Amino acid sequence: MPRSRLVTLRTTALVAVGFVALRVVYRMIFGGGSGDGLLLVNLPRVALPGPFVGIQLFGPITSGGIANAVFGALPFATAILLVGLIGVVIDVRALLTRGSIRGPVRTVARALLVAWSTFPALRESVVRVQRARELRGERSLASLLVPVLEQTVERAIALGASMEVRGFAAVRRHDPDCERPVAISDAAIGFDGRWLLERVSFLLEPGTLTLVTGRTGSGKSSMLDAMSGLFQHLRGGEQDGKISIGGVDRTTAPPRETAAFVGVVSQWVRLSFVAPTVAEELGFALTIRGVAHAIVDVRVAEIASHLRMEHLLDREIAALSAGEACLVAIGAALVSHPVLLIVDEPLADLDTAARARVVGVLDRLAHDAGVCVVVAEHALGEWGAVVDAQLHLADGRAELLPGSVADSAVGRWAAARDRRARPASGNGGDDPVASIRGLSVTHAGRLAVDEVSFTLAAGEIVALAGPNGAGKSSLLQAMALPATRGTVVVRGRDVGTLRRVARRRAVALVPEAFDDLLFATTVAAECRRADRQADRRADHRAASSGTADAFLQFLGRQECGDTQDLLGRHPRELSAGERLCLVIAIQLSAHPSVLLVDEPTRGLDVTARALVGRALTHAAARGAAVMVATHDRDFAAEYATRTIAMAAGRLLPATSEVTA
Amino acid sequence: MMRARGLRWTSWVLGAASLVAVAGFAWPLVAAAVPRDAQAAVPIVALALVPALVVAVALVLDREMYSAHTVALLGMLTAIGSAVRIAGAGVGGVEVVFIVLILAGRAYGPHFGLMLGMLTIAMSSVLSGGLGPWTPFQAFACGWVAAGAGLLPRIRLGSPRSSARLEILMLVGYGIIASYGFGLIMNLWFWPFAVGSGTGISYLPGAPLTQNLASFGLYSFVTSTLTWDTVRAATSAIGILLVGPAALAALRRATLGRPSADRARVRRRSTVPPGDGTRTRRSTAPDAVAAPPTVRRPSARA
Numbered sequence: 010m011p012r013s014r015l016v017t018l019r020t021t022a023l024v025a026v027g028f029v030a031l032r033v034v035y036r037m038i039f040g041g042g043s044g045d046g047l048l049l050v051n052l053p054r055v056a057l058p059g060p061f062v063g064i065q066l067f068g069p070i071t072s073g074g075i076a077n078a079v080f081g082a083l084p085f086a087t088a089i090l091l092v093g094l095i096g097v098v099i100d101v102r103a104l105l106t107r108g109s110i111r112g113p114v115r116t117v118a119r120a121l122l123v124a125w126s127t128f129p130a131l132r133e134s135v136v137r138v139q140r141a142r143e144l145r146g147e148r149s150l151a152s153l154l155v156p157v158l159e160q161t162v163e164r165a166i167a168l169g170a171s172m173e174v175r176g177f178a179a180v181r182r183h184d185p186d187c188e189r190p191v192a193i194s195d196a197a198i199g200f201d202g203r204w205l206l207e208r209v210s211f212l213l214e215p216g217t218l219t220l221v222t223g224r225t226g227s228g229k230s231s232m233l234d235a236m237s238g239l240f241q242h243l244r245g246g247e248q249d250g251k252i253s254i255g256g257v258d259r260t261t262a263p264p265r266e267t268a269a270f271v272g273v274v275s276q277w278v279r280l281s282f283v284a285p286t287v288a289e290e291l292g293f294a295l296t297i298r299g300v301a302h303a304i305v306d307v308r309v310a311e312i313a314s315h316l317r318m319e320h321l322l323d324r325e326i327a328a329l330s331a332g333e334a335c336l337v338a339i340g341a342a343l344v345s346h347p348v349l350l351i352v353d354e355p356l357a358d359l360d361t362a363a364r365a366r367v368v369g370v371l372d373r374l375a376h377d378a379g380v381c382v383v384v385a386e387h388a389l390g391e392w393g394a395v396v397d398a399q400l401h402l403a404d405g406r407a408e409l410l411p412g413s414v415a416d417s418a419v420g421r422w423a424a425a426r427d428r429r430a431r432p433a434s435g436n437g438g439d440d441p442v443a444s445i446r447g448l449s450v451t452h453a454g455r456l457a458v459d460e461v462s463f464t465l466a467a468g469e470i471v472a473l474a475g476p477n478g479a480g481k482s483s484l485l486q487a488m489a490l491p492a493t494r495g496t497v498v499v500r501g502r503d504v505g506t507l508r509r510v511a512r513r514r515a516v517a518l519v520p521e522a523f524d525d526l527l528f529a530t531t532v533a534a535e536c537r538r539a540d541r542q543a544d545r546r547a548d549h550r551a552a553s554s555g556t557a558d559a560f561l562q563f564l565g566r567q568e569c570g571d572t573q574d575l576l577g578r579h580p581r582e583l584s585a586g587e588r589l590c591l592v593i594a595i596q597l598s599a600h601p602s603v604l605l606v607d608e609p610t611r612g613l614d615v616t617a618r619a620l621v622g623r624a625l626t627h628a629a630a631r632g633a634a635v636m637v638a639t640h641d642r643d644f645a646a647e648y649a650t651r652t653i654a655m656a657a658g659r660l661l662p663a664t665s666e667v668t669a
Numbered sequence: 670m671m672r673a674r675g676l677r678w679t680s681w682v683l684g685a686a687s688l689v690a691v692a693g694f695a696w697p698l699v700a701a702a703v704p705r706d707a708q709a710a711v712p713i714v715a716l717a718l719v720p721a722l723v724v725a726v727a728l729v730l731d732r733e734m735y736s737a738h739t740v741a742l743l744g745m746l747t748a749i750g751s752a753v754r755i756a757g758a759g760v761g762g763v764e765v766v767f768i769v770l771i772l773a774g775r776a777y778g779p780h781f782g783l784m785l786g787m788l789t790i791a792m793s794s795v796l797s798g799g800l801g802p803w804t805p806f807q808a809f810a811c812g813w814v815a816a817g818a819g820l821l822p823r824i825r826l827g828s829p830r831s832s833a834r835l836e837i838l839m840l841v842g843y844g845i846i847a848s849y850g851f852g853l854i855m856n857l858w859f860w861p862f863a864v865g866s867g868t869g870i871s872y873l874p875g876a877p878l879t880q881n882l883a884s885f886g887l888y889s890f891v892t893s894t895l896t897w898d899t900v901r902a903a904t905s906a907i908g909i910l911l912v913g914p915a916a917l918a919a920l921r922r923a924t925l926g927r928p929s930a931d932r933a934r935v936r937r938r939s940t941v942p943p944g945d946g947t948r949t950r951r952s953t954a955p956d957a958v959a960a961p962p963t964v965r966r967p968s969a970r971a
Binding site: 016017018019020021024028031032035039057064085088089092093095096101113114115116117119120121122123124125127128131149150151154155157158159161162164165166168169170172173177178243265528529530579581 | 716728734736738739740741744745747748752791792794795797799802862863864883887908915916918919922923
């Protein structure tokens with residue numbers, strides 16, 4: 010018997026014993042302790058007044074009275090034990106798995122399974138939000154519950170979409186016309202009467218790889234969702250014109266009915282995982298269709314060997330690296346042999362090696378297996394060699410360009426335009442504000458950061474480079490919340506000994522999951538909260554509207570008249586780049602001597618990156634030492650005054666100066 | 670149209686099941702109306718009736734809620750509710766679970782709330798080993814707490830801001846009432862079992878209603894109203910006040926309803942001239958495809 014069931018058995022027994030004990034106590038208090046046998050205590054009787062007249066407390070207590078109470082309680086105690094035993098004997102999980110596939114309680118069973126597999130993610134989310142709270146110096150209940158709830162809702166939406174596109178709850182299934190995976194003519198998509206994209210017309214053939222490019226907000230994800238049907242059927246979008254997928258009209262066929270021939274890999278793969286292990290995740294689409302176990306297993310093994318990840322099959326979903334998670338999501342979408350595979354920004358999270366692997370897999374799928382693959386990406390980047398066509402989205406129009414002709418000329422131009430003159434970096438090293446002395450971090454027995462030492466100077470922007478798993482995030486985390494004393498010294502004060510308020514004035518960190526820091530309902534409220542906190546400090550160095558001003562300055566919106574509109578919006582309605590700027594402004598509200606930012610450019614397009622780069626430049630100009638962990642070389646080259654590299658927990662000796 | 674009628678039918682069934690369940694909860698008071706010979710069977714019937722009704726309600730709701738989006742939301746919120754309930758049991762009955770139930774019931778409606786309350790109890794009981802004869806009763810009571818928040822009237826008063834504030838105040842008040850109501854109704858069915866016979870506050874089959882009510886009143890007052898229920902009412906009220914506005918906004922970002930519609934929304938573009946409106950419409954002949962079809966680029970594979 011598993012340990013958890015023994016615990017359950019013990020709990021049940023304790024509850025039953027407790028129930029009997031309670032009955033005895035009630036008897037003694039409410040005048041029922043008397044009976045035959047030995048007189049144990051003789052308490053005086055107390056009669057109650059008012060509405061409770063006729064009720065007496067206490068009285069004599071005898072051994073017979075207690076025995077009566079015990080015997081009277083036995084039938085119900087037995088019932089407690091019996092019901093408790095049901096929970097011990099039955100394997101609830103197996104029962105739920107069976108009930109979730111067919112039968113009258115599919116919703117209940119599936120929802121409970123989802124809840125069950127969510128617990129690890131929930132625990133992780135609570136830990137993360139707690140850390141974010143500490144970084145922001147917050148202690149309120151709202152700062153914990155709201156971000157956790159936000160993440161839960163976000164995860165629920167992603168999970169719902171991922172179950173939908175894999176055929177959950179489908180009552181009808183369409184047969185595809187394999188020769189016409191995508192045919193779109195004069196289509197428009199939008200929300201509430203405002204078209205996001207118009208006059209979209211293109212045909213895609215089997216065995217091709219098409220890249221959908223465009224800036225953030227140009228409608229890439231919406232275009233992909235319109236092909237998968239999520240846009241029209243789940244997100245509340247509207248469609249005009251004709252979108253035909255595998256010969257099926259998208260307006261009448263929700264995603265679940267085309268799951269057998271349309272595979273979808275969402276942008277946030279970790280949020281879209283349904284099952285606890287890789288094998289179950291890969292087989293999910295077949296399992297919910299009621300396909301026999303043996304067949305599912307064969308198909309899953311086939312997919313795993315095709316993607317060369319047999320060794321991952323028994324792995325828990327939570328233990329996958331970013332690159333592995335991406336491959337598993339692709340595998341899960343392939344399990345029902347799709348004619349069309351839709352992949353939304355698969356490379357955003359990955360380092361160079363994983364990127365090459367994912368590009369290679371999608372290349373083989375298109376050009377060897379004959380799948381029609383559609384990928385959304387900011388720019389052509391590493392896709393250049395494998396792309397057959399590029400669908401460029403700009404200004405509400407979609408243009409299909411054969412091959413990689415367009416390249417990212419537009420992007421390069423924008424980058425050049427947005428390039429700002431950096432503040433003079435001459436003072437780098439003159440005014441050391443922070444020194445890191447022999448800092449080490451251990452994660453679960455593994456040394457993540459090994460005796461790292463360096464100094465930071467006021468006004469410089471230092472890029473911390475290195476591959477995934479080099480220890481960059483661990484280092485930043487340990488600098489912001491040092492566990493050992495004497496390792497992080499800022500302006501002569503040991504950060505490890507500082508309390509919340511003083512610590513935030515010394516070091517502030519913007520973590521990679523920066524959304525965790527936000528919990529108010531408007532941008533203005535978020536800024537006010539940060540200002541109030543900054544004001545509470547001993548010396549009033551700043552005017553109290555500092556955070557909102559800084560935020561608007563980062564966005565270049567100080568003089569615009571519509572700032573009230575911007576400040577009145579919900580933080581989650583801002584674009585990712587704007588949200589990051591808001592969090593940077595909040596973390597700067599305490600005027601920290603050192604600002605640390607973890608992977609600020611992940612998933613951002615050129616414009617948003619420029620926005621963030623400007624925010625960092627402003628922070629440095631105000632005298633903070635800024636350190637940015639990034640594997641985005643272009644960003645580092647453009648904004649950093651110097652780069653230090655890290656690998657396997659150590660700083661690499663060659664520290665190159667980047668010339669301005 | 671079909672759907673609306675289906676929903677109304679479900680509501681009637683759920684309402685009727687809830688009424689019968691209330692009678693099951695109130696069996697010590699109902700028993701007086703039962704013929705004397707049958708009175709001994711009343712507690713047993715009540716103990717069997719409520720679980721049966723839980724199953725019936727689950728079956729009815731199961732059909733209605735079978736969609737990916739709803740199941741995902743139910744699952745995630747059940748996880749939060751159970752986690753909060755289990756964690757709360759460790760810190761002396763600070764029941765934060767009502768905050769989750771009330772806010773979710775408010776955001777997603779009474780049917781979702783009823784289901785969420787039941788699932789939360791089921792999940793947390795299985796995980797914490799708290800399964801017992803009381804589990805179906807708890808499931809119903811928690812389901813009602815969540816459903817009640819969804820049944821409260823929609824508030825439209827002045828600016829959206831002030832109606833949002835008023836809504837939170839209403840939910841705070843509801844949270845307090847629901848906390849005490851939950852305690853009372855859970856005591857009502859359990860009181861005869863908990864106290865047993867032979868004490869001053871025991872349930873006396875066949876005794877006058879007033880005498881039993883007085884006994885129940887004292888039992889409830891002493892054992893829960895003063896202590897657990899008051900703590901629960903305070904935590905719920907404070908929690909809803911602090912977390913409510915942001916949490917409701919977060920929950921409402923994932924609205925239910927539209928996902929289950931089988932037909933996508935199609936809007937004729939010509940009714941809304943976008944941009945400056947000077948554009949002329951192109952031919953909409955079914956196969957008028959402007960862009961050339963993609964073909965495999967020979968150079969890519971050469």
